[in-house]
Amino acid sequence: MTGIIERPATTGPITAPNWGLTKFLDPLRVPPxxxxxxxxxxxxxxxxxxxxxxxxxxxxxxxxxxxxxxxxxxxxxxxxxxxxxxxxxxxxxxxxxxxxxxxxxxxxxxxxxxxxxxxxxxxxxxxxxxxxxxxxxxxxxxxxxxxxxxxxxxxxxxxxxxxxxxxxxxxxxxxxxxxxxxxxxxxxxxxxxxxxxxxxxxxxxxxxxxxxxxxxxxxxxxxxxxxxxxxxxxxxxxxxxxxxxxxxxxxxxxxxxxxxxxxxxxxxxxxxxxxxxxxxxxxxxxxxxxxxxxxxxxxxxxxxxxxxxxxxxxxxxxxxxxxxxxxxxxxxxxxxxxxxxxxxxxxxxxxxxxxxxxxxxxxxxxxxxxxxKHDPFRLPATISTSYTRLVHGSTLPEDHDHVWVALLLNAEGHPEMWDLEELDTPDPGGEGIIQLADPAGPLRTFRMIGKIFDDTTGIFIDHDRWAVWNILHVANGGPAHPIHIHLTEFQALFRRAFTTTFDQAAARTTAPLAGFTDVPLEKYEEGWKDTIIVNPGQWVSVAGRFGGGTGEFMYHCHILDHEDEGMMRPFVVHPPEVAKFHVHPGGGHHHDG
CATH class of the missing domain: 2.60.40.420 (Cupredoxins -  blue copper proteins)
Known part of the structure; x- marks a missing residue:
């Protein structure tokens, strides 16, 4: 990899590798x-x-x-x-x-x-x-x-x-x-x-x-x-x-x-x-x-x-x-x-x-x-005593919502993000269908209910309720996406690689996603986060509690060009007492018993 030559800037034409700037010349500026x-x-x-x-x-x-x-x-x-x-x-x-x-x-x-x-x-x-x-x-x-x-x-x-x-x-x-x-x-x-x-x-x-x-x-x-x-x-x-x-x-x-x-x-x-x-x-x-x-x-x-x-x-x-x-x-x-x-x-x-x-x-x-220099600091063996690792069936409440999201490339090669709703019926055919051979259960079929910001809102979560977000990067290649969910901190529950069968031209899977293998999390990925990297051919599951605020929020890819070009969707957090009076499109999440 080309290194930068440390020399003063010139007044003539600038060429690589350093474009005329001296490396490490200026002190770091610390914001006030x-x-x-x-x-x-x-x-x-x-x-x-x-x-x-x-x-x-x-x-x-x-x-x-x-x-x-x-x-x-x-x-x-x-x-x-x-x-x-x-x-x-x-x-x-x-x-x-x-x-x-x-x-x-x-x-x-x-x-x-x-x-x-x-x-x-x-x-x-x-x-x-x-x-x-x-x-x-x-x-x-x-x-x-x-x-x-x-x-x-x-x-x-x-x-x-x-x-x-x-x-x-x-x-x-x-x-x-x-x-x-x-x-x-x-x-x-x-x-x-x-x-x-x-x-x-x-x-x-x-x-x-x-x-x-x-x-x-x-x-x-x-x-x-x-x-x-x-x-x-x-x-x-x-x-x-x-x-x-x-x-x-x-x-x-x-x-x-x-x-x-x-x-x-x-x-x-x-x-x-x-x-x-x-x-x-x-x-x-x-x-x-x-x-x-x-x-x-x-x-x-x-x-x-x-x-x-x-x-x-x-x-x-x-x-x-x-x-x-x-x-x-x-x-x-x-x-x-x-x-x-x-x-x-x-x-x-x-x-x-x-x-x-x-x-x-x-x-x-x-x-x-x-x-x-005298340094009174000693690295402690324990940092946070209040931290609790989220685990299904114990520290993660059994009664929680599930949200499903797909990341993909469309027929023109442009990245998209879909809200998904799970269907109780077999594959209806056509575009916007994602099927998944869940290793923990039966075949699951999902349908896209929104893919640009101003489409119908499909995700509604009760205030102060836990939700598990399942993010499926179904593209065969393409970029990794850092996904940010507003309002909450979450923990990664797992990463799973799978064999993707998403057809960009048909805008759907041609066979259920399958061949799941666990990808070990880095130790720091078990910490509390609000942005998570999702690589192609991976299912990343994260769990967070949606308290501290209500209203309509956003989730999106934090590659800002992707966010601006469509990879951003809304979701609503509302009091459960109000939710039963709210008439809105079905789907988007369900309650686990």
Whole structure:
């Protein structure tokens, strides 16, 4: 894999592999922390504003849309049970700050800067430059009423505010906030509209984890940049350049530049002691498989421990998987690194994901001080004493709902997501049918009841009730999808591989899904999560409790391009006393006895 030559930027034409930028030149930027209750405030205003910010010191400033003038936005730090009201105020000025271009997939345009409109097959993506500042904020992972959740259609224009109330009635966990506007989430988030939100509690406090300057958010993104047509130099202009399959779908965005906390390839000076990093993949679609490596690119992952996931603390510290930690878009990890044995050395966070292609694998560099430092922290054997593993027939209540979802590719090769209802009758024939030879029971037949956001709502769950979501990725190939379910934290119950018989042209299975084999879960996948990777040819089952809010929520693929292009569906959580009076289409879930 091509490495980046560390040399100053040039004023001449820019070529690979480093596009004229020096690796690890700039210090990591740490977003400011907002702790409203320490100011004795339970209500704050966060403006969305245009900001000019350098993504690298060798670049001109980039025009961004930001929360409170920062990319990433400020880290909001609250305690469990402390209600917070936020007015998200749209004060964005100026034109949409992206140049959006498409090019032929065979030419791999995503790996190069510059709009390249002089090349055959390249064109501007119509309409992106004309987009207004139309925004709505979703606090990802929050248990809140639907009116505060950031419903995609409820975006507002400049001069309006979104008033939200977050009860924070959930354990310590890392949330994040980002734009969720219907059909343009991929573009709005790409402008810079994302930030972290941390909830803390007494259980976390008792661990006396590294804190203050030794607890640092790491928000990972990727971007592309335009070039000057005369000189070839990078301009700092954000470039949304994507490949397009002839007569087929647009491929989701990935870029050649990796940013951590809004800085391209930064460095961080650290003491020779334990640090806590709150890791977030805020990229549109890129997966990262992360390893900590030394100067010779040899993994030193034994210095790393995972202590938490999207939904809070793990029961015990977990080692990184042998091949590295795969982090899908929207996933968060609570990571401890012990730098004590690396005095005076340099380490790197490096991406080994096979989908990386020719893009630079390094994300950032850690520069460890050569002096010994007193460190009171000792890694405990137990992290969360409140954690309970969900198991059918014991800790998971027997009386729960089942939801069935299919992920697939349509006849044009475009990814889709279907709500399914189970039929009590044999296969009726036609499109939209999924059959499954359930290893735990009889043949099951499902019918699609909705596949785009504005189709009929088919999933209704009683408030405070447990539901098991069964997600079937029936495509024969295609991408893995990180599926996010709003309102709840869940645990993965199992992964099962199967032989898929889904026919894209016929839009149905031609024989029941069969040949099921269990795929072992990673230890961290047994933790509480709100986003789960579903690979092709797999059945992933997750269980969560739907309390803390009511109303109409969303679930979707968190590859933002897929979400915007149809892989998002609604579901309703309502009081059971109201549900019996509600006339709605049947199906979508059933109650187990």
């Amino acid at each position: 922390a907002l702790r409203p209750h320490s100011w004795r405030h339970d209500a704050i205003t966060i403006p969305m504003v245009t900001k000019h910010q350098r993504l690298h010191s060798q670049l001109p400033p980039s025009t961004l849309w930001t929360y409170a003038g920062h990319f990433p936005g400020p880290t909001i730090d609250v305690r469990t049970g402390e209600q917070l009201r936020i007015s998200w105020s749209n004060e964005i000025d100026g034109e949409f700050p992206l140049v959006a271009v498409q090019g032929p997939v065979a030419d791999a345009p995503a790996s190069r800067p510059g709009r390249e409109l002089d090349r055959p097959g390249y064109s501007v993506i119509d309409g992106v430059a004309d987009l207004p500042a139309w925004t709505v904020v979703h606090l990802h992972g929050a248990r809140t009423n639907a009116g505060n959740d950031g419903w995609a259609h409820n975006a507002g224009l400049k001069g309006t505010s979104q008033l939200t109330e977050y009860q924070n009635a959930q354990p310590a966990m890392p949330l994040w906030y980002h734009d969720h506007a219907m059909a343009i989430t991929r573009f709005n988030v790409h402008t810079g509209l994302a930030g972290m939100y941390l909830i803390r509690d007494d259980e976390e406090d008792a661990l006396d984890l590294p804190h203050g300057d030794h607890e640092i958010p790491l928000v990972i993104t990727d971007r592309n940049l335009d070039t000057d047509p005369a000189t070839g130099a990078l301009t700092g202009q954000l470039l949304f350049k994507v490949p397009v399959v002839p007569n087929g779908p647009m491929i989701p965005f990935t870029g050649p530049f990796t940013l951590v906390n809004g800085v391209i390839w930064p460095h961080l000076d650290v003491n020779a002691r334990w640090y806590r990093f709150r890791l977030l993949n805020a990229a549109n679609s890129r997966f990262y498989t992360l390893n900590l490596v030394d100067e010779d690119n040899r993994p030193v992952n034994d210095a790393v421990r995972l202590i938490g996931t999207d939904g809070g603390l793990l029961p015990v510290p977990a080692e990184l998987p042998a091949a590295g930690l795969t982090v899908a878009p929207a996933e968060r990890f609570d990571v401890l690194i012990d730098f004590s044995r690396f005095k005076g050395r340099k380490l790197k966070l490096r991406n080994a994901d096979p989908r990386l292609g020719t893009v630079e694998p390094d994300l950032m560099e850690f520069r460890v001080d050569g002096r010994a």
